[in-house]
Amino acid sequence: MKHIEGGICAAKGFKAAGIHCGIREGRTKRDFALIVSEKRASAAGVFTQNLVKGAPVVQSIRNLKDGHASAVICNSGNANTCNANGMEIALGMCELVHDHLQIDPEDVIVASTGVIGQEMSLTPMAAGMKELVGALADTPQASKDAAEAIMTTDTKLKEIAVEFEIGGKTCRMGAISKGSGMIHPNMATMLCFMTCDVAITPELLQKALSENVKDTYNMVSVDRDTSTNDTLTIMCNGLAGNEEITEEGAMFDEFKKALFECTSYLARATAADGEGATKLIECNVTGAKDKATAKILAKSVICSPLVKAMIFGRDANCGRVMCALGYAGVPFEVEDTSVTLRSRVGSVLVCHNGNGLAFDEDKALMVLGDDEIDIDISVGNGDGFATAWGCDLTYDYVKINGDYRT
Amino acid sequence: MKHIEGGICAAKGFKAAGIHCGIREGRTKRDFALIVSEKRASAAGVFTQNLVKGAPVVQSIRNLKDGHASAVICNSGNANTCNANGMEIALGMCELVHDHLQIDPEDVIVASTGVIGQEMSLTPMAAGMKELVGALADTPQASKDAAEAIMTTDTKLKEIAVEFEIGGKTCRMGAISKGSGMIHPNMATMLCFMTCDVAITPELLQKALSENVKDTYNMVSVDRDTSTNDTLTIMCNGLAGNEEITEEGAMFDEFKKALFECTSYLARATAADGEGATKLIECNVTGAKDKATAKILAKSVICSPLVKAMIFGRDANCGRVMCALGYAGVPFEVEDTSVTLRSRVGSVLVCHNGNGLAFDEDKALMVLGDDEIDIDISVGNGDGFATAWGCDLTYDYVKINGDYRT
Numbered sequence: 001m002k003h004i005e006g007g008i009c010a011a012k013g014f015k016a017a018g019i020h021c022g023i024r025e026g027r028t029k030r031d032f033a034l035i036v037s038e039k040r041a042s043a044a045g046v047f048t049q050n051l052v053k054g055a056p057v058v059q060s061i062r063n064l065k066d067g068h069a070s071a072v073i074c075n076s077g078n079a080n081t082c083n084a085n086g087m088e089i090a091l092g093m094c095e096l097v098h099d100h101l102q103i104d105p106e107d108v109i110v111a112s113t114g115v116i117g118q119e120m121s122l123t124p125m126a127a128g129m130k131e132l133v134g135a136l137a138d139t140p141q142a143s144k145d146a147a148e149a150i151m152t153t154d155t156k157l158k159e160i161a162v163e164f165e166i167g168g169k170t171c172r173m174g175a176i177s178k179g180s181g182m183i184h185p186n187m188a189t190m191l192c193f194m195t196c197d198v199a200i201t202p203e204l205l206q207k208a209l210s211e212n213v214k215d216t217y218n219m220v221s222v223d224r225d226t227s228t229n230d231t232l233t234i235m236c237n238g239l240a241g242n243e244e245i246t247e248e249g250a251m252f253d254e255f256k257k258a259l260f261e262c263t264s265y266l267a268r269a270t271a272a273d274g275e276g277a278t279k280l281i282e283c284n285v286t287g288a289k290d291k292a293t294a295k296i297l298a299k300s301v302i303c304s305p306l307v308k309a310m311i312f313g314r315d316a317n318c319g320r321v322m323c324a325l326g327y328a329g330v331p332f333e334v335e336d337t338s339v340t341l342r343s344r345v346g347s348v349l350v351c352h353n354g355n356g357l358a359f360d361e362d363k364a365l366m367v368l369g370d371d372e373i374d375i376d377i378s379v380g381n382g383d384g385f386a387t388a389w390g391c392d393l394t395y396d397y398v399k400i401n402g403d404y405r406t
Numbered sequence: 407m408k409h410i411e412g413g414i415c416a417a418k419g420f421k422a423a424g425i426h427c428g429i430r431e432g433r434t435k436r437d438f439a440l441i442v443s444e445k446r447a448s449a450a451g452v453f454t455q456n457l458v459k460g461a462p463v464v465q466s467i468r469n470l471k472d473g474h475a476s477a478v479i480c481n482s483g484n485a486n487t488c489n490a491n492g493m494e495i496a497l498g499m500c501e502l503v504h505d506h507l508q509i510d511p512e513d514v515i516v517a518s519t520g521v522i523g524q525e526m527s528l529t530p531m532a533a534g535m536k537e538l539v540g541a542l543a544d545t546p547q548a549s550k551d552a553a554e555a556i557m558t559t560d561t562k563l564k565e566i567a568v569e570f571e572i573g574g575k576t577c578r579m580g581a582i583s584k585g586s587g588m589i590h591p592n593m594a595t596m597l598c599f600m601t602c603d604v605a606i607t608p609e610l611l612q613k614a615l616s617e618n619v620k621d622t623y624n625m626v627s628v629d630r631d632t633s634t635n636d637t638l639t640i641m642c643n644g645l646a647g648n649e650e651i652t653e654e655g656a657m658f659d660e661f662k663k664a665l666f667e668c669t670s671y672l673a674r675a676t677a678a679d680g681e682g683a684t685k686l687i688e689c690n691v692t693g694a695k696d697k698a699t700a701k702i703l704a705k706s707v708i709c710s711p712l713v714k715a716m717i718f719g720r721d722a723n724c725g726r727v728m729c730a731l732g733y734a735g736v737p738f739e740v741e742d743t744s745v746t747l748r749s750r751v752g753s754v755l756v757c758h759n760g761n762g763l764a765f766d767e768d769k770a771l772m773v774l775g776d777d778e779i780d781i782d783i784s785v786g787n788g789d790g791f792a793t794a795w796g797c798d799l800t801y802d803y804v805k806i807n808g809d810y811r812t
Contacts, residue, residue, distance in 0.1 A: 050733045116725020119762075226729075228725075228732055320522065323632075326456040327632035356488050356524055398715050
């Protein structure tokens with residue numbers, strides 16, 4: 001598996017574009033993105049479990065029912081959620097793709113991100129559509145333009161592409177993603193659009209994606225706020241020329257590996273770029289009675305505001321980690337629990353047999369000075385292990401969210 | 407029901423004291439509290455559901471099994487949790503009460519609050535016990551001293567006392583409470599000690615208390631971190647001279663009213679004094695299909711970091727309220743949902759029929775300028791309603807928790 005350039009344009013037969021069309025007054029950032037496959041592709045998606053669903057989520061779920069898609073259209077600046085004309089706009093965005101590219105509106109994945117509950121109009125998108133289509137290209141820059149166009153409070157552009165082999169054929173997979181606040185995906189992330197030139201049936205593609213997110217995006221939390229618009233989709237157009245993957249086995253496993261490489265990378269990047277974050281937190285739980293238990297424990301730790309604030313403050317306060325494990329709601333061996341704080345500059349054991357230890361405060365301060373902090377927790381002798389990703393809680397999270405809308 | 411002075415010393419036959427004994431080096435705040443009933447009292451308690459329980463919680467649960475107690479002893483500065491000699495110290499504190507006051511150690515409620523997972527010694531308490539016992543008094547000041555001694559990051563002393571009648575007898579009930587961070591009680595609050603001179607059986611007392619917390623302390627959240635040491639206890643010594651309450655009925659209802667008056671007052675005060683908080687948030691959900699649903703919805707809203715930050719920033723962002731309702735995990739009528747922001751200076755409807763509304767921004771800013779903000783939410787035509795209390799998320803929360811331990 002090789003990391004390559006090109007993002008969503010790395011796979012054969014995909015073009016992308018991102019432009020500024022003016023969704024929000026006074027902003028000049030790119031806010032309108034398009035991804036197109038030259039061949040109708042197998043497609044799959046996972047979406048928010050929030051009961052309040054954005055109109056584009058409803059529309060995309062509908063459009064993906066047949067397992068195929070040819071394009072993704074997405075705006076930032078307004079989430080098209082909790083507004084009276086939401087479905088009309090979501091459908092209108094699909095029809096813009098049809099009008100300009102002769103793609104069936106039902107083969108379009110549509111997404112929106114931004115403020116919830118604000119009036120929205122199709123006008124700036126209708127006006128900008130010609131420019132957007134004209135900008136379509138299969139270059140690395142086109143992928144970056146699209147990635148930028150879907151960003152909101154993100155500070156870093158998130159994309160990846162990998163090259164791998166299936167049945168002797170060179171295949172490529174790429175993705176762009178956004179998400180910084182309101183990040184606590186449940187079945188999917190904020191927004192992530194993937195492209196791939198592998199030939200695979202829609203059924204297997206959906207299966208791979210649904211399994212994948214349980215260990216990747218669903219293990220990320222910035223603020224425990226599950227968004228109304230979480231969307232992760234993938235289109236596989238088959239242009240790599242491999243024998244179509246129609247059953248589980250070695251080829252399917254190769255495909256899943258590539259998928260994991262991309263989504264785990266972007267899930268980590270999403271946590272690291274959490275609103276206001278200065279540090280990525282990775283929590284590794286081992287020794288739990290099963291994987292499900294380990295996941296709940298790991299997620300409880302990275303979600304705790306007190307743990308998040310202590311990492312920001314470089315304070316090796318093991319009691320907060322123990323507390324977060326304890327209220328997770330699943331059983332574990334408190335008396336067998338040990339906690340180690342670790343980073344690229346060293347590690348320090350802060351809790352053993354369930355009790356806090358005296359430790360070298362200077363060393364702990366040094367370990368916590370890094371910008372990627374691992375919290376390694378052993379909770380017994382079970383086989384269950386899991387990893388979750390989060391970020392620290394900082395003044396800037398409060399600042400960003402105290403005046404986001406205005 | 408009349409509010410009166412005196413806190414935990416208002417009820418007949420109770421004395422209290424709070425002194426500085428030096429649990430944490432370099433601090434001069436009172437850190438050691440004692441409450442004593444002159445007569446062995448019916449007693450009940452509710453405690454944290456965190457799997458990691460402080461040693462004092464374990465000891466108090468054991469000591470309250472027989473439904474009676476005569477004293478409460480409590481220190482701040484160290485939670486006596488996740489330290490190897492925890493049970494020894496918890497028991498040692500009960501024995502200090504026995505040694506100085508000839509009270510059976512099993513009739514002592516013991517509690518500790520402060521840092522988790524740090525070494526602890528009985529020495530400062532053993533040395534200070536004589537002074538603590540000497541300071542016992544039934545004055546309003548003695549209640550305040552005890553209330554101060556149990557505070558940690560609290561900025562406000564929390565106490566209450568009420569006077570009411572049962573069967574023609576004047577009865578009194580009082581309480582002191584603390585809690586500011588790690589506040590997301592599950593079956594109980596951080597620490598609240600209540601005294602009362604009503605005669606009531608231990609069984610009915612426990613029933614009243616267990617029911618009460620479901621609508622009071624368990625509806626409060628500062629940061630979703632359920633502490634390891636949450637403890638709420640009450641001692642009723644019967645000195646008011648009322649006919650003992652031995653069954654449900656009018657007298658029991660009067661008692662429950664007084665209990666609700668005290669705990670709801672302190673639960674609100676706890677939310678208002680959340681770490682770093684500048685505003686109390688009260689969320690009232692009506693129209694849910696049942697009370698359980700309403701409670702989950704209300705709590706989801708006051709727990710949302712994005713809602714909390716928006717209240718701090720005086721930003722009437724209804725989308726965040728809708729989002730928090732949506733991920734609460736219970737059904738409601740999205741399309742019938744309305745959201746009103748309200749304070750003592752006015753109110754503004756920000757969401758109707760599930761959709762955001764255009765509203766007067768200046769008025770919203772004025773409404774959100776108050777320090778007590780109500781979020782009134784109607785989610786349909788059901789009978790279920792509930793209230794939850796929280797606070798805004800501020801820079802100071804991050805500051806306090808970035809360097810609490812050091």
